[in-house]
Amino acid sequence: MYDVIVIGAGPAGGSAALFTSKAGKKTLVIDSNQSVTKRAWLDNHYGVDGISGPDLIEVGKKQAGKFGAEFVEDVVTDIRSENGKHTVVTESGKTFETAHVILATGMSVQLAEKIGLKIVPGTEPRIKSIIEVDQQGKTNIAGIWAAGTVAGVSMHTIITAGDGAKVAINLISELNGARYVDHDVLKA
Ligand SMILES: Cc1cc2nc3c(=O)[nH]c(=O)nc-3n(C[C@H](O)[C@H](O)[C@H](O)COP(=O)(O)OP(=O)(O)OC[C@H]3O[C@@H](n4cnc5c(N)ncnc54)[C@H](O)[C@@H]3O)c2cc1C
Numbered sequence: 001m002y003d004v005i006v007i008g009a010g011p012a013g014g015s016a017a018l019f020t021s022k023a024g025k026k027t028l029v030i031d032s033n034q035s036v037t038k039r040a041w042l043d044n045h046y047g048v049d050g051i052s053g054p055d056l057i058e059v060g061k062k063q064a065g066k067f068g069a070e071f072v073e074d075v076v077t078d079i080r081s082e083n084g085k086h087t088v089v090t091e092s093g094k095t096f097e098t099a100h101v102i103l104a105t106g107m108s109v110q111l112a113e114k115i116g117l118k119i120v121p122g123t124e125p126r127i128k129s130i131i132e133v134d135q136q137g138k139t140n141i142a143g144i145w146a147a148g149t150v151a152g153v154s155m156h157t158i159i160t161a162g163d164g165a166k167v168a169i170n171l172i173s174e175l176n177g178a179r180y181v182d183h184d185v186l187k188a
Helices: 013-022 052-064 108-113 157-174
Strands: 002-007 027-031 069-072 075-082 085-090 095-102 120-123 128-133 143-148
Touching: 002 120, 002 157, 013 027, 013 069, 013 157, 027 052, 027 095, 027 128, 052 069, 052 157, 069 128, 095 157, 128 157, 143 157
Parallel strands: 002 027, 002 095, 027 069, 095 143
Antiparallel strands: 075 085, 085 095, 120 128
């Protein structure tokens, strides 16, 4: 049983998994490898002086993997929620159990619609529909959260990665029962 399953390994999902795994939460990332970020060249990602979208995604996966996040390449086709537990079902017939799910599926609301999440019109350019979330990143199904483009934030890597981190910190804080901070100190 995982603490968190993140669906999507783009900037939003990768960043969320980095924070949850680094906080010691048992984290699985399921991704179908269709990120639009793979077509991007990034000159406006603060702190990184020019990087390709594919490299940004790979570095993010490596960072989260370093802290124990597991990665599976597959398509999630359904999530069955019952008694605070979620069973995530994939196209290849696998099932995984978890206490929390973070949807970071980019421009796709297909899975969200399938499982009954509240969908509203998008407000960003070229984004037709998004998942309705509260300020924490919570959806209308308890234990299911959403982050990044699919949650309606501006479609820029620094913002979607930031939103993934924000939602992860809110989830970790809920699991820990206290506000969570993840600071490392530069060694003297
Ligand atoms: C051509 C182009 C150029 C761009 N240039 C820039 C730029 O210069 N600067 C900038 O800041 N941003 C740029 N962007 C935007 C940026 O790349 C992303 O849009 C943004 O960061 C999206 O991040 P995300 O994590 O929300 O979604 P994505 O990166 O799209 O990731 C979503 C992931 O979810 C997976 N997924 C979806 N549904 C499922 C499912 N059911 N099961 C399993 N996995 C699933 C997908 O395969 C994908 O990997 C550009 C985008 C494009 C298309």
